[in-house]
Amino acid sequence: MNLTKVSIQQTFGQIAIQTQNASQEMHSQAAELSIKQPPGTLEISSPSGDLNIDSSAAWAALGKGPNLDWMSMIYSQSKGIALQGIARIVAEGHRMAQITNPQNPFAEIAKRDYRAPNPVQYTTAPSYTNVRISYQPYPAEITGVPHSVELQASSPQLDVQYNPGSVDIYMKQQNSIDIQVSQYDWYK
Incomplete structure (x- = not known):
């Protein structure tokens, strides 16, 4: 009895992907900053206080x-x-x-x-409390004038370079099916 033999061989397809990354380069020089703070102006004036001395009770004590x-x-x-x-x-x-x-x-x-x-x-008892002393101080007058900070900044130009990437897709191996029919001898 002769039987036929079927032989099937398959090859899978392969897809290949090749990429090249994008790159970016930035160059910049250092910025320059200049800060100046002029001193503020402060004026302080202190008016003289009032000193009052009442010695009428002392004179009355002496008559x-x-x-x-x-x-x-x-x-x-x-x-x-x-x-x-x-x-x-x-x-x-x-x-x-x-x-x-x-x-x-x-x-x-x-x-x-x-x-x-x-x-x-005719007189009263002499005492140190017969002389009355009072002092009225006046508050100090303080005037301050602040000056603003002077800022000067110079920023250099930023140099940017961009290199785009790429993607390549291709078939590395083609898919295929190989079918072969042959005679098969069972007793062989």
Whole structure:
């Protein structure tokens, strides 16, 4: 018996891709920058303050103040002096009214009247607080004038070169099918 033999051989196709990358070149020189800062102007003025010295209380304490102030000081004491005098007279009257008192109140009262100090105060107590000092300062006047920064920049030209890439596509191996029919001897 003779049989036919079929032989099939296949070759695959191959596609080849070849690329060349793009390239880019940039060249630039360094930029130049110039910065100038002029100093600002500052003006400070300080006005003199006011110094006030009031020594009228010190002169009054020495009895050398204005006549009206001196008379007002004496007048303001008169009511108190009168009330003290009335109180003293009442107390002396009570002492003289005591008949059973073994002492002699009349002699003691007469003796004391000669030695009695003057109740009117013509001066006040001297003290360092009699002179009043006040000082009024004025704030300092500050005027500032800033100056702006001066910038100068020079930027050089940028040199750019571009080389485009490429892509090549081609068939490296063609596809094919080979079919062959031959006689086949089974017993061979």
